[in-house]
Amino acid sequence: xxxxxxxxxxxxxxxxxxxxxxxxxxxxxxxxxxxxxxxxxxxxxxxxxxxxxxxxxxxxxxxxxxxxxxxxxxxxxxxxxxxxxxxxxxxxxxxxxxxxxxxxxxxxxxxxxxxxxxxxxxxxxxxxxxxxxxxxxxxxxxxxxx
Numbered sequence: 001x002x003x004x005x006x007x008x009x010x011x012x013x014x015x016x017x018x019x020x021x022x023x024x025x026x027x028x029x030x031x032x033x034x035x036x037x038x039x040x041x042x043x044x045x046x047x048x049x050x051x052x053x054x055x056x057x058x059x060x061x062x063x064x065x066x067x068x069x070x071x072x073x074x075x076x077x078x079x080x081x082x083x084x085x086x087x088x089x090x091x092x093x094x095x096x097x098x099x100x101x102x103x104x105x106x107x108x109x110x111x112x113x114x115x116x117x118x119x120x121x122x123x124x125x126x127x128x129x130x131x132x133x134x135x136x137x138x139x140x141x142x143x144x145x146x
Contacts, residue, residue: 006058008035010042011145013137018050018085018129020141024057029067050084052125056091060098085115087125096120 006025013020021039023032039045088099099118119125126134 003031003034006031008032008038009145010039010045011141012042012044013140013144014044016130016133016137016140018052019045020052020054020145022054022057027055027058027060027063029063048084050086050129052087052089052122052129054089054122054125055095055099056089056122059092060090060095060102063098083115085117085129087117087119087129089119089122089125 004025006027007023008031009022011020011022019039021035023035088103090096090099096118103116103118117125117128119128122138123134126137130137
C-alpha cells in the first residue's frame with residue numbers, strides 16, 4: 001500500500017505462522033488505517049496470526065494519544081478475538097519508548113488479546129516471535145519479499 005511518501009508492505013510467512021509488515025515514510029493514523037483495511041483484504045490474511053511490525057523506516061513518536069486509541073481498535077479488529085503475538089521494531093530510542101508505552105496500553109486492555117513486545121531490531125523481534133529460527137526466517141523473508 002502506497003500513499004505519497006508512505007508505504008506499507010505485508011509479506012505472509014507461510015509455514016511460520018506470522019505476517020511481516022514493513023512501514024516507511026511519514027506515518028499517520030489514517031495511513032495506518034488504510035493499510036490495515038488493505039491487509040485484511042489480502043488473500044493470505046487470517047485473523048489470529050502473529051505479526052512483526054517493522055517501523056524502523058519511519059517514526060511513531062508523532063502519533064497522538066488519540067491515534068494510539070484508534071490503533072488499539074485496529075488491533076482489536078485484526079485479532080478477531082484470537083490471541084496473537086505482535087512484535088514492533090523501531091529505529092530510535094524515542095520510538096522505542098513510545099512503542100513500550102503503546103504495548104502497555106494494549107496489554108492492559110482485556111478486549112485486545114495481544115502479547116506485545118517493542119524491539120530495537122528485527123533479529124530481536126524474531127527471537128521473541130519464533131525463538132531459534134531467526135536465521136531461517138531472515139532467509140525466508142529475503143526470498144519471499146524478492
